[in-house]
Amino acid sequence: MFGNKAVKATLVASFLTFVGLALPLQASAACNLVSTKDGSPLPIKAVDSDTPQAKEFLETCINPYTKMYAADPAAAKAGKKKFGYYSCTQCHGANGGGQVGPSILDDRWQYSKHVTDKGLFETIAGGSNGGMFAWHQQVAGNPELVPTDDILKIIGWLRTEYKGGGDKPWLK
Numbered sequence: 001m002f003g004n005k006a007v008k009a010t011l012v013a014s015f016l017t018f019v020g021l022a023l024p025l026q027a028s029a030a031c032n033l034v035s036t037k038d039g040s041p042l043p044i045k046a047v048d049s050d051t052p053q054a055k056e057f058l059e060t061c062i063n064p065y066t067k068m069y070a071a072d073p074a075a076a077k078a079g080k081k082k083f084g085y086y087s088c089t090q091c092h093g094a095n096g097g098g099q100v101g102p103s104i105l106d107d108r109w110q111y112s113k114h115v116t117d118k119g120l121f122e123t124i125a126g127g128s129n130g131g132m133f134a135w136h137q138q139v140a141g142n143p144e145l146v147p148t149d150d151i152l153k154i155i156g157w158l159r160t161e162y163k164g165g166g167d168k169p170w171l172k
């Protein structure tokens, strides 16, 4: 029966339909951000005012600024500016090298997931149990706080300042 050409054609057609349905689903798959505090989903959605880079990150978990700034350190200053604007400097020092808060530039990460931009984003956006506030405006419910794009710029800049050894998984 499966030797029958018509059946084969039907099977191929239904397979293609399946792939055709699965691909758009995959393309719209979201980056499932979770809280560093308790692993619950972070309530962050793309909003109209988001940049294309922010929307891309919320879908793919890839921070477009990381590679952009690695190739163009002058552009990374935009991230450093945000780091100062939101007073991250008060705890982490002017250059992220640490003060009352830990250094963000060495290879001693507070949580192992911080070798990924997704992991770093989750701690900055949603806070931690060890002294980081939730900085994302949607998580904190405060429009004065940090939008997705600014967190991504800060991360992109911090990656350019990395002084630890080993490879840089965030550039892969």
Ligand code: HEC
Pocket: 083, 086, 087, 088, 089, 090, 091, 092, 100, 101, 102, 103, 104, 105, 108, 109, 110, 111, 114, 120, 123, 124, 128, 129, 130, 131, 132, 133, 135, 146, 154
């Ligand atoms: C009130 C002090 C304080 C401020 C202000 C602050 N942080 Fe932190 N930050 C901390 C502490 C404390 C930790 C360690 C948290 C932990 O271990 O759970 C931390 C951890 C981090 C880490 C992880 C560091 C590592 O080595 O793994 C990043 C990244 C970070 N902060 C970014 C930021 C950014 C970006 C801002 C500004 C939007 C900011 N922080 C503002 C205190 C602060």
